[in-house]
Amino acid sequence: MTTVELYLDLLSQPCRAVYLFAKKTNIPFHFRLVDLMKGEQLNAKFTKVNLLQKVPALKDGDFTLAESVAILLYLICKFKIPDHWYPREPQKRAQVDEFLAWQHSTIRRHTSQLFWLKVMTPLFVGQQVPPEKMEAASLEMSTTLQQLEKKFLQDKPFIVGEEISLADLVAFTELIQPVESGVDIFANRPKLLAWRERVEASLGKELVKEAHETLHKMKTLKTQNMDPQVVEYMKSKALSISSGRF
Ligand SMILES: N[C@@H](CCC(=O)N[C@@H](CS)C(=O)NCC(=O)O)C(=O)O
Numbered sequence: 374m375t376t377v378e379l380y381l382d383l384l385s386q387p388c389r390a391v392y393l394f395a396k397k398t399n400i401p402f403h404f405r406l407v408d409l410m411k412g413e414q415l416n417a418k419f420t421k422v423n424l425l426q427k428v429p430a431l432k433d434g435d436f437t438l439a440e441s442v443a444i445l446l447y448l449i450c451k452f453k454i455p456d457h458w459y460p461r462e463p464q465k466r467a468q469v470d471e472f473l474a475w476q477h478s479t480i481r482r483h484t485s486q487l488f489w490l491k492v493m494t495p496l497f498v499g500q501q502v503p504p505e506k507m508e509a510a511s512l513e514m515s516t517t518l519q520q521l522e523k524k525f526l527q528d529k530p531f532i533v534g535e536e537i538s539l540a541d542l543v544a545f546t547e548l549i550q551p552v553e554s555g556v557d558i559f560a561n562r563p564k565l566l567a568w569r570e571r572v573e574a575s576l577g578k579e580l581v582k583e584a585h586e587t588l589h590k591m592k593t594l595k596t597q598n599m600d601p602q603v604v605e606y607m608k609s610k611a612l613s614i615s616s617g618r619f
Contacts, residue, residue, distance in 0.1 A: 377448070378403045380422055380430040383587035385409065386484065387441030388429045390546040393584050394445055394539070397576055398454050405432075410594060412603035442473050445539055457536035468533045472525055472540035480521065480547045483514040487551040489614040496596060497608040502615050514551070514558060522564055530571055537575040545572045553588050 379395060379402045381388040395402050407413045407428045414426045423430035423439045431438040431447065438444055449459045460466050487510050490502045521544065525532050532540040548569070551558050559566040573581050596604050 375434045376401050376403055377451075378405050378432040379444075380405045380407045380419065380428055380432070382407050382409045382414075382428050383584055384591060385428055386481075386546045386550050387543075389549075389584050389588075390441055390543050391429045391431075391444050391448075393546065393576055393580060394458070394542060395448065396580055396584075398448075398452065398458070400448055400452050400454075410599060410603065412600060412606060415606070442539075442543070445543075449539075457538060458542075459539055460533065465533050465538075469538050469540045472532055473543060475525075476540075476543055476547065479517045480544060483510065483517050484547045484550045486510050486614065487514055487556055488554050489611055491551070491554040491556060492591070493607065494611040494615045496594065497604060497611045498615070506615065511556070514556075518558060518562065518565065522562070526564065526568055531568070531575075537572060541568075541572050542576075545569065545576075549585065550588070553585065553591075 377400070379391060381392055381404060383389055383392060392404075394400075407419050407430075409428070413419060414423075414428060419430075420426055422432055422437050425439050427439065429439075429441050429444055431444045433447075433451075438447055446459070448454070459469055490507055490510055494500070494502050525540070525544075529535075531537050532544065548558060548565075559569060
């Protein structure tokens with residue numbers, strides 16, 4: 374059996390979900406770094422693995438796969454993984470699927486938006502985003518968090534009941550991104566904060582810490598030390614996102 378190769382940059386939320394999952398469940402894998410701040414996602418070698426030029430990506434022999442959710446499900450299919458991650462019971466599994474389908478256009482979209490507005494735009498465009506834009510993005514995030522609490526978490530310890538599943542993992546890795554950018558979305562949300570602590574405890578605090586080291590280091594990144602072409606690429610993405618084209 375070949376060892377799967379995971380193409381990751383732990384700066385990225387979906388990459389951290391895949392990484393945390395593989396580490397936590399002891400899946401053997403080769404870590405292939407695709408450094409986004411060096412523009413490595415755009416090079417010819419990586420484009421052969423993922424034509425979409427995004428991380429995460431997976432290679433298993435000649436087989437390649439993009440999209441974090443598809444990668445997580447492939448790993449579950451291929452390896453023997455404890456049932457709670459993606460329960461066989463049809464209704465529980467459907468609840469995980471329901472969350473994974475919902476999060477793309479809500480949690481994923483809004484956490485990325487906040488990160489680009491708060492961190493990437495000042496870094497690459499050289500100016501802060503107007504406060505009204507930040508407020509609008511925070512409002513959208515807040516609506517999404519209310520839905521997460523009311524519809525998905527309710528009064529359960531985890532999204533699908535008593536144990537952690539892929540739904541919690543994906544939600545957790547996304548929601549940490551704005552926190553690391555200085556937007557504490559857990560403030561005044563005791564239920565969500567308690568859930569976050571349960572997820573961290575289930576994954577293991579040390580592993581969670583290790584997986585977030587790259588994101589911590591982002592704070593010290595200086596564009597002067599980067600390839601000017603990559604800076605231009607990031608700047609145009611930041612401008613596009615801050616002008617609402619997302
Ligand atoms: N829906 C995809 C999103 C992948 C994605 O947007 N990855 C970002 C990092 S978080 C990326 O590779 N961006 C590089 C670029 O756009 O140049 C997934 O869940 O895997």
